[in-house]
Amino acid sequence: MAALAGLSQPVLAAEAGPQGSDSNRALTVVYPQIRQPFLKVYETIARGATKGFSGKASELVLAKDQSRDQLQNQLADKMVIVLGSRGVSQLRGIGLQRPLVVGAVSEQLSGVYGLSMIPDAGVVASKLQVLAPTTLRVFVVARADKNIADLAAAQIAFNQIDVQLFIKEATDIRDAANIYRKLTAELKVGDAVWILPGDRFVNNPLLSILLQAAWRSDFVVFSSNPTHVNRGALFSVYPDNYQMGVRLGEIARQVAEGSQAPVQMEPLRSVFVTVNERTSNHLGITITDDMKEHVDLILPAR
Amino acid sequence: MPNVDIEFHASYFDTSQEVEGDFVVFPVGSTGPFLTPLGVPIFGAFPDGVIGTPEIFENHIRLGFTAQYDGIVKHDISFGSGYYEGEIDKVTEEKNFGRNPVTLLPILPGDPVVDVSDTPFVFLTEDERRNTYAYIQDVWQFSNDWELTAGLRYDDYSDFGATTNPRLALVWSTSYELTTKFLYGEAFRAPSFAQTRAINNPLIQGNLELQPEQIKSYEVAFDYRPSYDLTLNLNFFHYNWTDIIQFIPDFSGSSRTAQNAGEQTGKGFEFEARWSVSEALKLTGNFAWQDSHDELADAPAANSPEKQVYLRSDWQIDTRWQINVQASWVMDRNRSYDDLRTPVADYVLVDMNIRNMLSENLEVALIVNNLLDEDAFEPSPNAMPVPFIPNDLPLAGRSFIGEIRYKF
Numbered sequence A: 001m002a003a004l005a006g007l008s009q010p011v012l013a014a015e016a017g018p019q020g021s022d023s024n025r026a027l028t029v030v031y032p033q034i035r036q037p038f039l040k041v042y043e044t045i046a047r048g049a050t051k052g053f054s055g056k057a058s059e060l061v062l063a064k065d066q067s068r069d070q071l072q073n074q075l076a077d078k079m080v081i082v083l084g085s086r087g088v089s090q091l092r093g094i095g096l097q098r099p100l101v102v103g104a105v106s107e108q109l110s111g112v113y114g115l116s117m118i119p120d121a122g123v124v125a126s127k128l129q130v131l132a133p134t135t136l137r138v139f140v141v142a143r144a145d146k147n148i149a150d151l152a153a154a155q156i157a158f159n160q161i162d163v164q165l166f167i168k169e170a171t172d173i174r175d176a177a178n179i180y181r182k183l184t185a186e187l188k189v190g191d192a193v194w195i196l197p198g199d200r201f202v203n204n205p206l207l208s209i210l211l212q213a214a215w216r217s218d219f220v221v222f223s224s225n226p227t228h229v230n231r232g233a234l235f236s237v238y239p240d241n242y243q244m245g246v247r248l249g250e251i252a253r254q255v256a257e258g259s260q261a262p263v264q265m266e267p268l269r270s271v272f273v274t275v276n277e278r279t280s281n282h283l284g285i286t287i288t289d290d291m292k293e294h295v296d297l298i299l300p301a302r
Numbered sequence B: 001m002p003n004v005d006i007e008f009h010a011s012y013f014d015t016s017q018e019v020e021g022d023f024v025v026f027p028v029g030s031t032g033p034f035l036t037p038l039g040v041p042i043f044g045a046f047p048d049g050v051i052g053t054p055e056i057f058e059n060h061i062r063l064g065f066t067a068q069y070d071g072i073v074k075h076d077i078s079f080g081s082g083y084y085e086g087e088i089d090k091v092t093e094e095k096n097f098g099r100n101p102v103t104l105l106p107i108l109p110g111d112p113v114v115d116v117s118d119t120p121f122v123f124l125t126e127d128e129r130r131n132t133y134a135y136i137q138d139v140w141q142f143s144n145d146w147e148l149t150a151g152l153r154y155d156d157y158s159d160f161g162a163t164t165n166p167r168l169a170l171v172w173s174t175s176y177e178l179t180t181k182f183l184y185g186e187a188f189r190a191p192s193f194a195q196t197r198a199i200n201n202p203l204i205q206g207n208l209e210l211q212p213e214q215i216k217s218y219e220v221a222f223d224y225r226p227s228y229d230l231t232l233n234l235n236f237f238h239y240n241w242t243d244i245i246q247f248i249p250d251f252s253g254s255s256r257t258a259q260n261a262g263e264q265t266g267k268g269f270e271f272e273a274r275w276s277v278s279e280a281l282k283l284t285g286n287f288a289w290q291d292s293h294d295e296l297a298d299a300p301a302a303n304s305p306e307k308q309v310y311l312r313s314d315w316q317i318d319t320r321w322q323i324n325v326q327a328s329w330v331m332d333r334n335r336s337y338d339d340l341r342t343p344v345a346d347y348v349l350v351d352m353n354i355r356n357m358l359s360e361n362l363e364v365a366l367i368v369n370n371l372l373d374e375d376a377f378e379p380s381p382n383a384m385p386v387p388f389i390p391n392d393l394p395l396a397g398r399s400f401i402g403e404i405r406y407k408f
Helices: A038-053 A068-075 A085-091 A121-131 A148-159 A173-186 A204-217 A226-231 A241-256 A277-282 B193-197
Strands: A012-014 A027-032 A057-062 A079-083 A101-105 A113-119 A137-143 A164-170 A191-195 A220-223 A235-239 A265-268 A271-276 A297-299 B004-017 B024-026 B050-069 B075-095 B127-143 B146-157 B161-172 B178-189 B213-227 B230-249 B256-276 B281-294 B305-316 B321-333 B347-357 B362-369 B399-406
Touching (some): A027 A038, A038 A057, A038 A079, A038 A101, A057 A068, A057 A085, A068 A085, A113 A241, A121 A235, A121 A271, A148 A164, A173 A204, A204 A226, A226 A235, A277 A297, B127 B193
Parallel strands (some): A137 A164, A191 A220, A271 A297
Antiparallel strands (some): B004 B050, B127 B146, B146 B161, B256 B281, B321 B347, B347 B362, B362 B399
């Protein structure tokens, strides 16, 4: 805790593999101080990044009021991976010599290397194809000003598995609730609802209404939030934090070694998949050995 | 073999129960448990108390395998088999009562402690038990919302023979919120070595002719989750428990011998609720009611409570402070039909736990058990002509425990 007040010593220094002679070859993983259990996500990503970087690595936990001058002094000549939106905004513009590698943010940022927390739509589509192969139509309710551009790529990914992706634009939570209510009355076997990563529309009561309707009308609900599977969604695709960290570490190493790769964020392909067995049984989906290859956790029926 | 997962297991366990010094069973000046059928002490006072230092050395070997086969669509079949061998390989005892193995005369009050190990006058016979078993179970998803589990287990014991026990469970996903279960099971409990092989004990005698206790139980269970924050469980049950091993008084004196004498039937229900009131506050509670009947005595079954209530709250006040309070209310415990004591009183025990996470590594807690300092008792067993512990078994009064935890 003491390490969080002001600019601290790195809380962890790990050495693995080859070490560079200059500090460009040293990695610092920076992330904001938040409360547990959420902090554990950053800690796991940082552990993976240390592994993926295969060099001298340390971690720096940011206080909210961290001095920018101190940050600049400490990080200026380092290779830096920064996690979380707050971490990115605290580090932006402090004058780092090396390009920033960004992780654990819920949107695609331009001008940086890194990975977002949002699973690649192609990966999500491939999981749908395996776990609910009779799905023909997928519906998403998306924030009109935010998600729509990303969903154009998702539409292509779903088309490739012969599934049509229908995007319903909502301006606010009330609008979204109305759209969901209409959908629940219309959807049937062969349809699916995809609750988008970082969705702010589907609160607990709305999720209950949606899942009750899905049970009655035998349509699929899938999401990127594993707790939705506890409640009855068929499956959830969400980040494998450790592997995401490993990939961030690899990107940081390539950048440190002068890689000429375009400066952009990569889609997240390292994911976990959790399936609800009670819901899959109800939908008549038998989880075969082949399907189990794509699943990390099966939540057993009650 | 495709679709088959097999696990083998083997274990060896060697243990002993040893006594340091003399173990005083009845205190200095006591006449001990040696009574005539009329309850009159046979001996005078034991000036050193009644002393017995029983020691047991035993070992257990277990070998077996379990296998899972999922090669048939909608079936999940598991089976297994194994072997168990348990042996009491050494029994020793020193005592100042019973019969002297050298002179064959009774050991009288005031006599020194005598070593009776390796003689017929020791408290338990050395012996072994072997058990081979096999089982098979199929979980069959025969319809989208219906699952049937059927299992059968066969056991063969070297000392009392074979027993076969089935179980059936039908689970119905009735709706999004509700799951209904219908359960039937048969089970047995093998007699312990003390129940079959205790000898020369002034209070209890073993019986090599004992059979296992048997139980058949029926249950209907509802698991209802009306919202994400609330889970309600309701179970109704009925059981029939036969060949219950009881120590029945001998005609010849104050001792009792193990017999498959008892039979009990019972019915009841259990209700449980778990409610997340908010992120920070969780409430759980259950209520259990049962009506059990001693069939031989044609009387209510003794000792277990007819009603119980349990309530608990877990409150995470902020990131540091946490308070848990729980209350357990035990009601309506019957005495045995031949026990003339007044009924044992109901009690409510309240415990509280206050915890502060001072840092990531350090936490302190104050735990108060029996906060209301309730005078609570568990019933002591009855005995003829009077119970050995007549005033029941007191539970601990109010206690305070301080706890400091440091994680390295």
